[in-house]
Amino acid sequence: QPQLRESGPGLVKPSETLSLTCTVSGSVSTSNYYWGWIRQPPGKGLEWIGSIYYSGSTYYNPSLKSRVTISVDTSKDQFSLKLTSVTAADTAVYYCARLGGVYGSANSWGQGTPVTVSS
Amino acid sequence: EIVLTQSPGTLSLSPGERATLSCRASQSVSSSYLAWYQQKPGQAPRLLIYGASNRATGVPDRFSGSGSGTDFTLTISRLEPEDFAVYYCHHYGSSPGSFGQGTKLEI
Numbered sequence: 001q002p003q004l005r006e007s008g009p010g011l012v013k014p015s016e017t018l019s020l021t022c023t024v025s026g027s028v029s030t031s032n033y034y035w036g037w038i039r040q041p042p043g044k045g046l047e048w049i050g051s052i053y054y055s056g057s058t059y060y061n062p063s064l065k066s067r068v069t070i071s072v073d074t075s076k077d078q079f080s081l082k083l084t085s086v087t088a089a090d091t092a093v094y095y096c097a098r099l100g101g102v103y104g105s106a107n108s109w110g111q112g113t114p115v116t117v118s119s
Numbered sequence: 120e121i122v123l124t125q126s127p128g129t130l131s132l133s134p135g136e137r138a139t140l141s142c143r144a145s146q147s148v149s150s151s152y153l154a155w156y157q158q159k160p161g162q163a164p165r166l167l168i169y170g171a172s173n174r175a176t177g178v179p180d181r182f183s184g185s186g187s188g189t190d191f192t193l194t195i196s197r198l199e200p201e202d203f204a205v206y207y208c209h210h211y212g213s214s215p216g217s218f219g220q221g222t223k224l225e226i
Contacts (some may be wrong), residue, residue: 001176045157046164046207046218061215095163104211105154108162109173 004096004110012090012117018083022096022110028100029054029074034099036083038106039069045116049091051102052079059102068085121145121210125219133226138195140222142208147188152212155193157182158221159204167206168193200226 008020020037028035044074050060052070060068064083072079083090093114097106122145132138142153150171156164166175168184171191181196195202203226208219 045220046209048216048218050209057212063215099211099213100169101152103214103216104152104209105166105169106156106164107166107169109165112163 001025001106002098004098006096006110006113007031008113008115010111010116011112012086012115013119014087014117015085018081018086018090018095018115019092019116020081020094020113020115022081024061024077024079024098026077027074028072028077032100034059034073034102035079035107036094036097036099036104036116039098040095040112041089041092048103049081049083049094060078087118091115120211120215121148121217123208123210123217123219125206125208127222128220129223129225131225132198134198134200135203136198138193138198138202138224140195140206140224142186142191142193142219144191144210148210149212150187150191152210153184153186153191154209155182156207156209157202157204158207161203164207164212193225195224198224 003025012082034051037049067084069082093112095112096110098108126141153171155168158164172184205221
């Protein structure tokens with residue numbers, strides 16, 4: 001199982017852009033797996049944000065699609081999340097994960113990184 | 120969007136007992152795309168079951184999944200102390216996928 005590690009700012013101001021990177025030990029250029037972002041607001045359940053294949057094909061949650069961009073850098077074995085125009089509702093623990101399909105199942109997870117949206 | 124409803128919200132049992140957790144979908148889903156996760160406080164979720172009944176790598180055989188259509192079940196045959204956690208079901212067959220709200224399994 002690969003190891004995944006999220007990195008990025010833990011505090012973002014309202015209306016600004018949340019940017020996170022996931023570094024994978026091993027290669028992101030593996031067939032049959034997608035790489036995704038999932039978030040969990042404090043005390044709440046899980047929400048799939050979006051996924052990417054190593055070729056660059058992306059899939060986004062329709063509820064977030066207008067604000068989300070996921071990209072991959074195969075040379076660094078990293079993939080990244082950008083979420084624009086954030087509000088307090090975007091405060092959550094953000095996980096990166098390896099997915100067995102476009103929308104799941106997530107068989108390897110990062111430890112999660114908390115992001116707070118506040119001025 | 121398919122809504123997954125888990126029951127009960129909280130399940131209180133003792134080590135050694137059998138646990139049965141339910142996940143009901145708002146419409147029929149393919150069992151090929153139904154997963155269960157375990158989450159402990161401060162940790163990322165851990166995949167237990169995928170494709171409704173397939174155990175993920177390293178998952179003890181006391182965990183089993185079953186079901187089809189709109190009704191799915193996660194069974195833990197004999198609870199160990201480390202099994203007390205929150206469990207989520209997850210449908211991942213279509214966009215955007217959906218998670219249940221979770222069942223807390225407490226001692």
